[in-house]
Amino acid sequence: MAAAVDPSTAAFRVRPRNDDVCKYCRQSQTSDKPLFYPCKCSGTMMYVHEDCLKRWLETSQSNKCEVCGFIFRFKSIWKLDTPDSLPVSEIMQGLYKSLTTALCIAFHRSLVIFMWGIMLPLATAILYETAFPENESDTGVITRMSKMFKLFNLTYQILRFNVNPADWYTGIGVVVFNCVTVIGMLYLREQLLQERGQ
Ligand SMILES: [Zn+2]
Numbered sequence: 001m002a003a004a005v006d007p008s009t010a011a012f013r014v015r016p017r018n019d020d021v022c023k024y025c026r027q028s029q030t031s032d033k034p035l036f037y038p039c040k041c042s043g044t045m046m047y048v049h050e051d052c053l054k055r056w057l058e059t060s061q062s063n064k065c066e067v068c069g070f071i072f073r074f075k076s077i078w079k080l081d082t083p084d085s086l087p088v089s090e091i092m093q094g095l096y097k098s099l100t101t102a103l104c105i106a107f108h109r110s111l112v113i114f115m116w117g118i119m120l121p122l123a124t125a126i127l128y129e130t131a132f133p134e135n136e137s138d139t140g141v142i143t144r145m146s147k148m149f150k151l152f153n154l155t156y157q158i159l160r161f162n163v164n165p166a167d168w169y170t171g172i173g174v175v176v177f178n179c180v181t182v183i184g185m186l187y188l189r190e191q192l193l194q195e196r197g198q
């Protein structure tokens with residue numbers, strides 16, 4: 001189904017030339033985006049793409065041409081070869097498409113939450129503990145190396161739920177502290193640059 005400009009306006013049938021452009025986007029017509037002549041405007045303001053017109057009417061919250069004041073009427077036009085009822089195969093295709101799209105979005109969001117919410121804080125906690133150990137005895141190279149090794153099988157440990165919540169808290173703290181520091185420094189730099197520019 002396509003909502004189209006009402007073809008009952010006589011001027012609608014005027015054929016655009018190759019160098020005619022849409023009054024909104026200044027692009028010429030293509031086979032899938034033909035130009036229409038939907039109102040009483042003439043000259044360079046004459047033609048529009050259906051999508052451009054609809055977007056304009058939506059953003060301007062209006063139903064008439066901003067130049068000539070012509071009031072647009074829309075009606076649904078079905079393609080000539082549209083069947084009376086939709087075949088099952090097409091319904092299944094549509095379902096499959098929306099299902100795969102939903103799955104992709106869900107996977108993407110879970111991955112983002114996993115990386116930012118779990119992986120990053122835990123990896124940060126490991127790095128932080130390696131760099132600044134709590135016990136003096138943990139400062140040896142071997143101890144530090146074995147701690148760093150935890151980074152490599154971190155995903156495996158997370159999937160086995162074999163992580164220490166205290167590490168997670170530490171990680172969140174360090175990540176937040178780092179973000180605040182970086183943003184603070186960028187803000188300070190911006191202030192200094194502005195002051196110098198004045
Ligand atoms: Zn356009």
Ligand SMILES: [Zn+2]
Nearest residue numbers: 039041065068
């Ligand atoms: Zn007009």
